[in-house]
């Protein structure tokens with residue numbers, strides 16, 4: 476058995492010994508997005524540090540815990556805080572939790588992230604549903620694992636599930652918010668982009684830019700989990716009128732949209748019952 480497979484079995488067994496109900500839906504809460512945790516009827520909470528083989532959360536603004544409970548009546552597991560490549564985690568480490576969630580039996584994975592909005596129709600605080608992505612991260616979570624966990628040549632013709640996108644659109648519209656879809660491009664970071672880089676990313680067909688999500692989506696697709704991702708636009712990336720932006724502002728804007736996003740996820744999860 477490859478080392479990662481042994482670690483995976485141990486972590487899954489550790490959780491299953493303590494949590495009697497298998498989660499149906501997994502949720503990843505991105506930077507500055509944690510209000511959803513308050514809507515979950517939490518039965519079990521594991522700080523990442525207490526979970527065998529879990530990477531340890533390095534960033535101060537992530538509380539770093541796995542939450543189990545029910546949301547809108549559906550058994551869920553939520554990652555409060557995710558692992559980023561820019562923090563130095565390997566692709567295998569930062570996608571390990573997705574493999575754990577898959578092993579626990581989730582069928583859908585809803586991801587959130589804070590992202591820059593390059594499409595000029597997007598405003599700060601808007602929610603944008605990913606309908607596709609471009610991977611510019613310098614490594615791939617399927618590299619070097621063979622086919623031990625599924626087909627390494629994972630099909631990516633539709634990485635974001637159409638029905639989940641539809642449910643998200645309905646839930647966003649139901650709140651009276653603009654419904655946007657777009658292509659998310661993942662970059663390594665952690666610095667933000669130059670004007671020339673935003674221009675280039677936009678010209679290649681991307682609408683939003685961020686530093687996460689794509690590795691998790693690749694792994695989820697490999698193991699047959701339906702995915703959806705929503706970006707909160709935290710800064711408007713117009714290369715001809717670029718304002719300085721800092722991480723504190725990004726977290727603040729994400730925080731302002733947090734309640735909206737949480738309601739949207741709660742509504743969608745309720746429809747998955």
Ligand code: HPA
Pocket residue numbers: 589590591592662667668684685686709710712725
């Ligand atoms: N670029 C990359 N990542 C981001 C941005 C951005 O402008 N905003 C929030 N995350």
